Amino acid sequence: MNNWKRICVLTEIPQLGSRVVKSTEHGDIAIFRTATDEVFALHDQCPHKQGPLSQGIVHGKQVTCPLHSWKIELESGNAVAPDIGCTKPFTVKLEGGDVFLALT
Numbered sequence: 297m298n299n300w301k302r303i304c305v306l307t308e309i310p311q312l313g314s315r316v317v318k319s320t321e322h323g324d325i326a327i328f329r330t331a332t333d334e335v336f337a338l339h340d341q342c343p344h345k346q347g348p349l350s351q352g353i354v355h356g357k358q359v360t361c362p363l364h365s366w367k368i369e370l371e372s373g374n375a376v377a378p379d380i381g382c383t384k385p386f387t388v389k390l391e392g393g394d395v396f397l398a399l400t
């Protein structure tokens with residue numbers, strides 16, 4: 297069962313940017329906001345060389361890593377081909393303008 301944790305209001309996350317949530321159990325989690333106000337959450341580590349995805353730029357439903365420009369799918373955490381790798385995704389939801397993160 298999901299243990300929902302309220303993180304912030306949506307507007308506290310910059311559009312096309314992110315906000316980092318520190319978790320002792322899961323490490324840093326980056327919560328991204330797209331241009332259309334969807335939210336996604338990934339472990340804040342690129343599958344290439346652990347670059348901070350939270351400092352990348354969101355485009356569509358992907359984020360480009362700031363270090364070597366791998367593109368990571370926000371929904372799955374998978375690197376976009378030809379690159380191969382995966383970052384752990386987390387479940388988030390928007391409710392009444394607030395962002396909630398599921399920590400199981």
Ligand code: FES
Binds near residue numbers: 365
């Ligand atoms: S660390 Fe992300 S592309 Fe290299």
